[in-house]
Amino acid sequence: MKVHLTxxxxxxxxxxxxxxxxxxxxxxxxxxxxxxxxxxxxxxxVEVTVSGAVDPQTGMVCNLGDLDECVGREILExxxxxxxxxxxxxxxxxxxxxxxxxxxxxxLRREFRVAHLxxxxxxxxxxxxxxxxx
Amino acid sequence: xxxxxxxAEFSASHYYHNPEFTPxxxxxxxxxxxxxxxxxxxxxLEVTVKGEVDPRSGFVVDLKKLKEVMHSEVLDALDHRxxxxxxxxxxxxxxxxxxxxxxxxxRLExxxxxxxxxxxxxxxTPDLFVDFFGEA
Numbered sequence: 001m002k003v004h005l006t007x008x009x010x011x012x013x014x015x016x017x018x019x020x021x022x023x024x025x026x027x028x029x030x031x032x033x034x035x036x037x038x039x040x041x042x043x044x045x046v047e048v049t050v051s052g053a054v055d056p057q058t059g060m061v062c063n064l065g066d067l068d069e070c071v072g073r074e075i076l077e078x079x080x081x082x083x084x085x086x087x088x089x090x091x092x093x094x095x096x097x098x099x100x101x102x103x104x105x106x107x108l109r110r111e112f113r114v115a116h117l118x119x120x121x122x123x124x125x126x127x128x129x130x131x132x133x134x
Numbered sequence: 135x136x137x138x139x140x141x142a143e144f145s146a147s148h149y150y151h152n153p154e155f156t157p158x159x160x161x162x163x164x165x166x167x168x169x170x171x172x173x174x175x176x177x178x179l180e181v182t183v184k185g186e187v188d189p190r191s192g193f194v195v196d197l198k199k200l201k202e203v204m205h206s207e208v209l210d211a212l213d214h215r216x217x218x219x220x221x222x223x224x225x226x227x228x229x230x231x232x233x234x235x236x237x238x239x240x241r242l243e244x245x246x247x248x249x250x251x252x253x254x255x256x257x258x259t260p261d262l263f264v265d266f267f268g269e270a
């Protein structure tokens with residue numbers, strides 16, 4: 001019997017939305033105040049959904065300790081209190097939450113082997129959220 | 135097809151322990167959830183049903199009947215209970231959030247005459263929830 005389990009994690013980071021392929025005017029037009037050259041920050045909330053059969057021995061889809069350890073090591077240590085634009089994955093890619101969501105999905109898909117990764121959902125603010133399911 | 139979700143809250147205690155494991159294994163796997171005196175949560179339950187909107191009532195389901203079934207089959211049995219000791223399913227199943235979602239589905243699904251059950255979502259804390267969509 002397949003069950004979906006979702007765990008929420010929080011981190012805070014700054015970013016600036018800016019594309020070198022656009023003129024300064026186009027960047028301002030496209031990204032508005034998110035193009036402010038000094039950047040700005042968010043408290044991101046990341047929901048990681050994994051799925052699988054419930055192990056009859058433990059009653060669990062996966063041990064939350066394993067998931068916390070993996071997300072802590074691979075995601076929170078990488079992104080919490082960082083300027084996203086300074087990280088290698090965002091030197092050529094604009095650190096929108098769409099791209100961040102795909103990046104986190106790809107990292108967890110690669111690193112978390114204990115249960116099947118279904119989806120990553122990120123709330124950038126209370127008013128907008130992004131989901132990526134591969 | 136329209137999906138309708140009704141929310142309810144219940145508070146219960148539990149602990150995680152598998153008698154087939156050694157005490158060391160129980161401690162390693164379940165950590166502080168293995169404390170035999172138990173600990174508690176305020177759970178939030180979301181029951182989602184689906185169906186066509188009845189053209190005469192404008193309802194997918196009579197909410198009063200859904201609420202009654204949620205109370206009689208789930209909340210009366212789980213609210214303010216020690217799940218391991220007072221809910222028969224958890225005599226043999228570890229009362230994880232996963233098993234709670236499955237158990238609630240199995241209690242509700244046969245009794246829900248008024249609409250088709252789509253999803254059971256159980257929040258153990260705001261940071262952790264489980265979805266169960268049935269056996270299929």
